Amino acid sequence: MRLQFLLGEIGNGLRRNLSMALSVVIVTMISMYLLGLGLMGQRQVDTMKDYWYDRVQVTVLLCAEKTRYTNCAGEPTTDAQRTAIRAELDALKPTVAEVFYESRDEAFDRFKQTYQNSPLARAGESYFADSYRVNLNDASKFDVVASSIKGMPGAADVQDQKKLLEKFFTFMNTISWAAIALSSLMVLAAVMLISTTIRQTAFSRRRETGIMRLVGASNFTIRFPFVMETVIASVLGASLAMGMLWATVRYGVVGFLSETLTDTAFIGVADVVYVAPFIIGGVVVLASATSWVTLRRYLRV
Amino acid sequence: MILFENVTKTYPKSHRPAVNGVSLEIGRGEFVFVVGTSGSGKSTMLQLIMKEQDATGGRLSVAGRELDRLPDRKVPSLRRQIGCVFQDFRLLPNKTVHQNVAYALQVLGAPRSRIRSTVPEVLDLVGLAGMEKRFPHQLSGGEQQRVAIARAFVNRPPILLADEPTGNLDPGISLEIVQLLDRINRTGTTVVMATHDFATVDAMRKRVIRLDKGVLVGDVEAGDYTTGSIPRIELDDRPIPARVAEPAVADGYDDGAPEPQAAVQGSGR
Numbered sequence: 001m002r003l004q005f006l007l008g009e010i011g012n013g014l015r016r017n018l019s020m021a022l023s024v025v026i027v028t029m030i031s032m033y034l035l036g037l038g039l040m041g042q043r044q045v046d047t048m049k050d051y052w053y054d055r056v057q058v059t060v061l062l063c064a065e066k067t068r069y070t071n072c073a074g075e076p077t078t079d080a081q082r083t084a085i086r087a088e089l090d091a092l093k094p095t096v097a098e099v100f101y102e103s104r105d106e107a108f109d110r111f112k113q114t115y116q117n118s119p120l121a122r123a124g125e126s127y128f129a130d131s132y133r134v135n136l137n138d139a140s141k142f143d144v145v146a147s148s149i150k151g152m153p154g155a156a157d158v159q160d161q162k163k164l165l166e167k168f169f170t171f172m173n174t175i176s177w178a179a180i181a182l183s184s185l186m187v188l189a190a191v192m193l194i195s196t197t198i199r200q201t202a203f204s205r206r207r208e209t210g211i212m213r214l215v216g217a218s219n220f221t222i223r224f225p226f227v228m229e230t231v232i233a234s235v236l237g238a239s240l241a242m243g244m245l246w247a248t249v250r251y252g253v254v255g256f257l258s259e260t261l262t263d264t265a266f267i268g269v270a271d272v273v274y275v276a277p278f279i280i281g282g283v284v285v286l287a288s289a290t291s292w293v294t295l296r297r298y299l300r301v
Numbered sequence: 302m303i304l305f306e307n308v309t310k311t312y313p314k315s316h317r318p319a320v321n322g323v324s325l326e327i328g329r330g331e332f333v334f335v336v337g338t339s340g341s342g343k344s345t346m347l348q349l350i351m352k353e354q355d356a357t358g359g360r361l362s363v364a365g366r367e368l369d370r371l372p373d374r375k376v377p378s379l380r381r382q383i384g385c386v387f388q389d390f391r392l393l394p395n396k397t398v399h400q401n402v403a404y405a406l407q408v409l410g411a412p413r414s415r416i417r418s419t420v421p422e423v424l425d426l427v428g429l430a431g432m433e434k435r436f437p438h439q440l441s442g443g444e445q446q447r448v449a450i451a452r453a454f455v456n457r458p459p460i461l462l463a464d465e466p467t468g469n470l471d472p473g474i475s476l477e478i479v480q481l482l483d484r485i486n487r488t489g490t491t492v493v494m495a496t497h498d499f500a501t502v503d504a505m506r507k508r509v510i511r512l513d514k515g516v517l518v519g520d521v522e523a524g525d526y527t528t529g530s531i532p533r534i535e536l537d538d539r540p541i542p543a544r545v546a547e548p549a550v551a552d553g554y555d556d557g558a559p560e561p562q563a564a565v566q567g568s569g570r
Contacts, residue, residue: 002410207393208404214351214391215456216380217408 002221009225013201014232020197021233027193028237028287029244031186032279034179036245039275041176044253044267045169051265052165053139060085060132060149061156064104067129069156077130081154088148089134095144097135104128129156191290194230198294201226209299223299227291234287235280242276302460302491303327303350308359310345310515319345321515322359327493329459332486334502335495337512343495346512347462350493351383352376364459381409384453384461384490388468390445392437392452398424399433402452409456419455427451427481443474447481454485461485463494467501475501 014021062082063072077085089099102110107128134145142160150158202209212222249272258266305325311318320342327333335343348354350363352371361368364382371379392401399420406416424430427447437445446466453461463482467475479494479501486492496502502509511519 002407005407005410207391211391211393211404211452212408213377214380214385215405215408215452216377216383218377219374221408221410 006221006224006228010228010232013205013225013229017197017201017204017229020200021229024190024194024197024230024233025237025240027186027190028234028283029241031183031190032238032241032283033244034183034186036241036272036275036279037248038176038178038180038183040245040249040267040271041172041179043271043275045172045176047265047267048165048172049169053162056136056139056161056165058134058136058142058145059159059161060089060134060145061159062130062132063154063156064129067156071151072154072156077154077156081152082130085132085149085152085155088152089132089145092145092148094137095141097137099135100133102131102133104130107131187286190234191286194234194287194290195294198226198230198291199298201229202295202298223292223295226295226299227288230291231284231287234283238280238283242272242279245276246272302329302331302364303493304360304362305346306360306362308349308356308361310342310349310354311357318357318515320349320356320512323512323515323517324359325510325517325520327491329491330486330489332483332492332505332507333494334505334507334509335493335512336497336499336502336509338497340514341512342515343512344464345515347464347493347495350460350462351385352379381456382458382460384456384458386446386449386453386461386463386466388465390437390442390449390469392445392448394437397434397436398429398440398448401437401448402455405452405455420451423451423455426454426484441474442470443477446470446478450478450481450485454490458490460491460493463492463496465496465498466494467496467498472498472500476504479505 061069062077062085063069063075065076066074086099086101089096107130111128136142136145139162142162146158146160149155209222246269249267250269253266254268303326305323308320308323309318310320323342323346335346337343345354349356349361349368352363352368356369363379366375366379368379393404396404402420402423403416406419411419421430421433424433427450429444429447429451432440432444437448440448446469450463450466461482466482467478470478475498482492482494483505509519509521510517511521
């Protein structure tokens with residue numbers, strides 16, 4: 001009986017304060033969507049790191065004719081130098097996992113294939129050189145390889161792909177943190193809005209609550225409908241946000257980015273499913289805590 | 302049932318206590334009038350009984366509870382022992398008579414079967430049988446107060462407090478309301494009624510507690526009280542100074558009327 005009464009009170013409250021409830025829905029929706037985007041960005045960075053750090057290579061560029069690398073002195077690498085470098089790389093195992101040799105022609109072919117639709121494909125063969133592609137067992141051990149190979153005769157340069165990737169990852173990280181920071185501002189707005197809404201509804205229903213207090217209704221009975229109204233509105237907002245996030249990942253990332261950029265890893269809808277319970281749970285905690293604190297101040301017994 | 306021992310209540314930022322060192326006892330099943338002029342502390346006394354206000358000094362015990370030591374979470378259980386009626390009825394305008402009375406049971410979680418049986422019963426007791434479906438605005442003042450009494454009594458509290466329940470009613474209707482409270486009193490309910498309606502007080506011949514500026518100045522047993530013992534209004538015969546011509550003041554509306562000169566001077570001050 002009491003449950004039915006309380007549910008009726010909640011329904012009445014939401015109906016009578018529809019515009020307030022809607023504003024709570026919208027503000028929570030936007031803040032949680034932003035937060036979700038930020039979290040997805042972080043997970044995307046993690047996913048890409050996992051994917052790329054397994055694949056990053058150290059490239060030992062060899063000298064070609066007339067290269068600008070000072071170590072080469074304009075001379076191409078001789079076969080003897082090549083063998084020496086190869087031997088040195090082999091000696092670095094187990095830091096070095098594998099060594100592949102890629103000739104200038106192979107490098108040029110691979111480049112043309114990768115960028116076949118891009119204006120970059122017009123780059124001439126002279127931009128390329130023979131190289132050793134080195135896979136490391138531990139991507140952070142680049143310095144070990146660099147210090148032994150750099151300066152060897154015939155070795156033009158030692159390049160670490162990880163450094164290039166890190167710039168990119170830092171960039172993505174910054175964007176996702178910006179989204180999270182924005183969302184925390186929105187969460188603050190949501191908290192204040194919930195607090196104002198509660199104050200407003202508590203005022204508009206002061207007759208009812210006054211009578212409840214007079215006849216000796218418990219604090220729980222008086223406050224529960226208010227708390228539930230905000231919890232329902234904000235959970236609705238958070239659920240809509242998760243729906244929007246799901247659609248963004250499903251159609252924007254899985255349906256578009258993954259198919260366009262096939263040579264990298266992307267997050268999937270599973271990541272949304274993973275964060276959604278935490279976000280919705282967090283919203284429940286946030287909404288009930290905010291309304292309870294507000295009610296303690298404005299609905300004195 | 303209700304015991305005041307040297308109870309004092311001083312409101313914050315107030316020089317004079319609203320209730321000052323009041324000691325009295327109201328027994329189970331008594332009917333007591335609390336009389337006094339406006340500001341004499343009648344309402345404060347009732348608010349202290351239901352712990353709407355906390356006493357600033359003394360000991361107050363209601364329905365077996367020491368109010369100064371009663372934790373907040375136990376206040377609802379105290380209020381379930383007390384029914385309340387007010388001058389302004391405090392009915393919910395969007396609920397019918399039946400719903401208004403049922404509300405008091407619903408918020409306490411009463412089962413539907415009990416609401417169905419109790420509400421008509423109590424409406425019958427207060428003389429409103431057949432008006433269940435009316436809304437408050439369709440009722441006269443006396444009828445509205447009967448609804449309020451029904452709501453206060455539907456949970457059968459051992460104490461009923463009435464703060465000027467006849468303040469908004471005609472003398473004839475007032476007497477009916479007090480007679481209704483008397484009927485409720487005869488069911489064993491302790492009734493405390495604050496009023497300055499002396500005609501009813503005289504007619505009822507009950508115990509009368511008289512307050513003046515927060516001090517208990519009289520506690521007269523049933524039947525011994527007549528209005529004559531109440532101090533009459535002291536006439537203020539000081540002459541009222543003649544009205545001085547006041548400067549016209551801007552009314553703040555931009556209605557095209559010329560702004561008086563005084564307003565311009567006033568804003569410059």
